[in-house]
Amino acid sequence: MNNLDSGSNYTGRSAERKCGLRASMRDKSTITCRCGAQILLVPDLKEMNTSLEAHVNEHKKKDKISDVEAEVILEDLIAQLFRKI
Secondary structure (H helix, E strand, O other): OOOOOOOOOOOOOOOOOOOOHHHHHHHHHEEEOOOOOEEEOOOOHHHHHHHHHHHHHHHHHHOOOOHHHHHHHHHHHHHHHHHHO
């Protein structure tokens, strides 16, 4: 099972975080995909949606995941986005 499966316990936020102001700023301005990719938050909702869709489409092509798995990734990213705003 890879870390993109919906049953994965991977959080993408473990020991990769660094302490300090720079990490704090990054945490407020990005969301993190299960693959570890940082996605920059932007105030334009249409642009943000385009960015999330593009990232999920990369997963579909690169990792050959199903539409259901892609939807789980997208829902996770959207949930993070709502928590940030």
